[in-house]
Amino acid sequence: MKKIGFLSFGHWTPSPQSGTRTAADALLQSVDLAVAAEELGADGAYVRVHHFARQLASPFPLLAAMGAKTSRIELGTAVIDMRYENPLYMAEDAGAADLISGGRLQLGLSRGSPEQVIDGWRHFGYAPAEGETDAEMGRRHAEVFLEVLRGQGFARPNPRPMFPNPPGLLRLEPHSEGLRERIWWGSGSNATAVWAARHGMNLQSSTLKDDETGEPFHIQQARQIRVYRDAWKEAGHDRAPRVSVSRSIFPLLDDRDRAYFGHGGSEQDQVGFIDEKTRAIFGRGYAAEPELLIRELRTDEAIAEADTLLLTIPNQLGVAYCAHVIEGILKYVAPELGWR
Numbered sequence: 001m002k003k004i005g006f007l008s009f010g011h012w013t014p015s016p017q018s019g020t021r022t023a024a025d026a027l028l029q030s031v032d033l034a035v036a037a038e039e040l041g042a043d044g045a046y047v048r049v050h051h052f053a054r055q056l057a058s059p060f061p062l063l064a065a066m067g068a069k070t071s072r073i074e075l076g077t078a079v080i081d082m083r084y085e086n087p088l089y090m091a092e093d094a095g096a097a098d099l100i101s102g103g104r105l106q107l108g109l110s111r112g113s114p115e116q117v118i119d120g121w122r123h124f125g126y127a128p129a130e131g132e133t134d135a136e137m138g139r140r141h142a143e144v145f146l147e148v149l150r151g152q153g154f155a156r157p158n159p160r161p162m163f164p165n166p167p168g169l170l171r172l173e174p175h176s177e178g179l180r181e182r183i184w185w186g187s188g189s190n191a192t193a194v195w196a197a198r199h200g201m202n203l204q205s206s207t208l209k210d211d212e213t214g215e216p217f218h219i220q221q222a223r224q225i226r227v228y229r230d231a232w233k234e235a236g237h238d239r240a241p242r243v244s245v246s247r248s249i250f251p252l253l254d255d256r257d258r259a260y261f262g263h264g265g266s267e268q269d270q271v272g273f274i275d276e277k278t279r280a281i282f283g284r285g286y287a288a289e290p291e292l293l294i295r296e297l298r299t300d301e302a303i304a305e306a307d308t309l310l311l312t313i314p315n316q317l318g319v320a321y322c323a324h325v326i327e328g329i330l331k332y333v334a335p336e337l338g339w340r
Helices: 023-040 059-069 087-101 134-149 190-198 217-235 255-261 290-298 301-305 319-333
Strands: 003-008 044-047 074-081 105-110 183-186 202-205 208-210 243-247 249-251 270-273 279-282 286-288 308-312
Touching (some): 003 023, 023 319, 044 059, 044 105, 074 183, 190 217, 217 243, 217 279, 249 255, 249 290, 308 319
Parallel strands (some): 003 308, 105 183, 183 202
Antiparallel strands (some): 270 279
């Protein structure tokens, strides 16, 4: 059994060919798709955060709106770039959105990847400390965020407060009990997967990771998951971790599916450089008739290792079509693979 959710980047463009032409369209359609996915029996609605781009950015108003409109489905991010975040303000926003949803948030964080602008986090007022890289700054922000989510008081109260205080040091409010255990780390390497395990975070692994061995993507990703679980066990945490992978999967069920995705082109892994030093491998996509799709997915070792699968959806094709893709996987693919 696997939890199956969708992952949306929330692309929008004023092009007449797009079904998502404005930022408002992207936000409101994301809420509508979360509602539709819940009705179909999907387990999760996740969004990607990108700054300075015509995509989804500030996640917490959106997650709160999703939470107010749904009752069961998990609501998450994959991922929030922590280089841009004030971890204390973020903890307040996350606590509020989690309480609105009834404790359904699953927040994926990461140090981030190359963005739309040069050192975009500097425009948000953040800069690495002396001798620190921007990646290390992102991990430092994440560690502060994890600490304040514990809900322990740390701030000395004013002796003459405007409103009465509980005794002792004060914590951030609103605090949502249990959210700390629903934090994930988006890892692009084996080393950061180990770091996430030591810090007690669940693991998110996408369709991009450092090419560390030259092997096919799904084999490297499966090894990353096993390394993570070994590190988790070694750390001695008292709960079982969760692991997600994301994939582009399209069952070809009708002429519309075949027109959009039936022409091939994504059946092989791709290798490239995400910066001047980092060689990365990009995982293949899947698009085929259900019978062939099932055979191909059986060979994906990383999907087999994970307990959660996030389906990247083409949001600019509209809510109805994305719901059709999700339904096709839940109805024709997942049962045959033992995911349902």
